[in-house]
Amino acid sequence: MFRSVEALPAQACIGSFRGLSTCTAVLVRRFGGPEVMEYRNGVALPDLGPNDVLVRARAVSVNPLDIRMRGGYGKSLFQPLLPIVLGRDVSGEISAVGSGVRQLQVGQEVFGALHPTAIRGTYSNYAILAEEQLTAKPASLSHVDAAAIPFAALTAWRALRSTARIQNGQKVLVIGGGGAVGLAATYLAKAAGCHVSVTCGKKSVERVMEAGAQQAVDYTSENIREQLKDRFDAVLDTIGMPETESLGINVLRKGGHYLTLQGEIVSMADKYGLLAGGAAAAAKLVQKQVQYKQSHGIEYWWTVMRTDAEALEEIARLAKEGSLKVPVGKTFPLAEAAEAHKAREGKKTVGKVVLEVE
Ligand SMILES: NC(=O)c1ccc[n+]([C@@H]2O[C@H](COP(=O)([O-])OP(=O)(O)OC[C@H]3O[C@@H](n4cnc5c(N)ncnc54)[C@H](OP(=O)(O)O)[C@@H]3O)[C@@H](O)[C@H]2O)c1
Structure with missing residues (x-):
């Protein structure tokens, strides 16, 4: 049951809203x-x-x-x-x-x-x-x-702040910095005091530099790897293709974090059913985590957006002062x-x- 709130004082409309069903x-x-x-x-x-x-x-x-x-x-x-x-x-x-x-x-x-x-x-x-x-x-x-702002920024927060726990002075690479999550990630990493590089299309260069990136590499150029001379503490890969994964893994320092937004939990559940697909995805994630830990000494993650009230408040604060825009x-x-x-x-x-x- 919902009641109209128009004639009622604030907080009087508890759980119902007269006239609106x-x-x-x-x-x-x-x-x-x-x-x-x-x-x-x-x-x-x-x-x-x-x-x-x-x-x-x-x-x-x-x-x-x-x-x-x-x-x-x-x-x-x-x-x-x-x-x-x-x-x-x-x-x-x-x-x-x-x-x-x-x-x-x-x-x-x-x-x-x-x-x-x-x-x-x-x-x-x-x-x-x-x-x-x-x-x-x-x-x-x-x-x-x-x-x-919120869905993109909370996804970026989940990856860089909650999982990779980026710190002041660290180096972050955002693959796909021209998109909504990539831009939000660039603003958030900049606000955390990080040095940010991104890969993006030519038309996005101005926007990513405005967001605080120090380096923007055109993803259509042939020598992306050579242009990224730094060793990064965290790589957020919003694209998640085999070539972007390979790029991200190979530019990380030992102990760095690779975070992709293209985890396979949902696609495997769709293919094999919720239970079997969920189990197969979990096994694949662990196998990749172990593989990259052994081969490159890095932490490998699938990132999924998550509700986070404190993060949302901080995102609102940054947006209010003009330090986060989508x-x-x-x-x-x-x-x-x-x-x-x-x-x-x-x-x-x-x-x-x-x-x-x-
Ligand atoms: N796991 C999760 O919880 C979660 C949450 C949010 C989003 N996502 C996923 O993350 C992806 C990005 O989301 P979004 O909202 O940021 O999308 P978006 O705003 O549509 O941005 C996508 C961007 O990808 C860029 N791009 C395409 N190919 C690229 C490449 N090879 N290298 C670098 N950049 C490339 C394009 O950049 P240019 O414009 O510069 O060409 C485009 O702006 C989507 O696939 C989305 O489904 C996942």
Whole structure:
């Protein structure tokens, strides 16, 4: 049961929202191309759990994960749960809070991101996130700019800050520095006092230098390895192809960390089923960790975005002072989510694609 909060004081709307039991959302009932996305009114809104927050969404961004999920990535998990709502990031105002929510208030402007496995995503005018997945939106950021940040930045944080534990003065290489995660990683490594090199396309050089990289190497050049003269403490590989993995592994110092965003847990679960695929992926990861430890003396990781309230607060602080940005290339109304996916897949749009919610 949801009750309207309009006539009620802040925090009075505990777990319900009078008059609002449905929302508008982009549904995926079957996997496929952009045409499978259905913009629908009257989609049921579930009740809020004690730690849940109902966000009146103003902007939601398009992540590569949304496009992959629409096409069937993660089907071992999502197929039995169809229809699903895509979308991880959101920026908007709080409409209602669950009974256990302590820090956030009705009416507050917030932004944040769902975990990669969330079934009810944010392509909707009302999104539900746990309190720890949201934080106050800096007033200096528009909803569109804020929505572009959290999922990418939390992924970069998970890799570089939580796993590699980068320190002031260390050297970091970001492979794919021109993308959303790569740029966020560059800003975060710079903020941690690291020396940052990136590989990126020619058109991204200016943006990665603005983000704080000291060196930008064009990934189409033939002598990438020779241009990267440093030995790095951490390599974040957002691309995860055999050649980028080989590059990353071979430029690390002994004891350094190689972190790829292209782990195989989901793809193996899709191929062999959740249990068998999960077990096969775990075995493959351990085998690679042992192999690279023996051959190169390095730590090898598959990175997955994770909810981290403290990290999100720090990300908001950096964004507020202009030390973390994820540039937006194009916006579309939520009703045109399919067009937005086409624009992203066509790779003609530089920067993040964001859906604006009326
Ligand atoms: N594991 C996780 O939890 C997780 C979380 C977030 C994202 N991801 C994955 O990470 C990847 C990046 O995500 P994103 O949001 O940053 O995507 P994005 O904004 O679309 O960026 C992708 C970038 O890759 C760059 N690129 C393509 N080929 C390259 C190469 N050979 N070498 C260097 N750069 C290359 C392009 O750079 P230019 O524009 O400079 O050409 C492009 O901007 C996606 O595959 C996504 O699915 C995984």
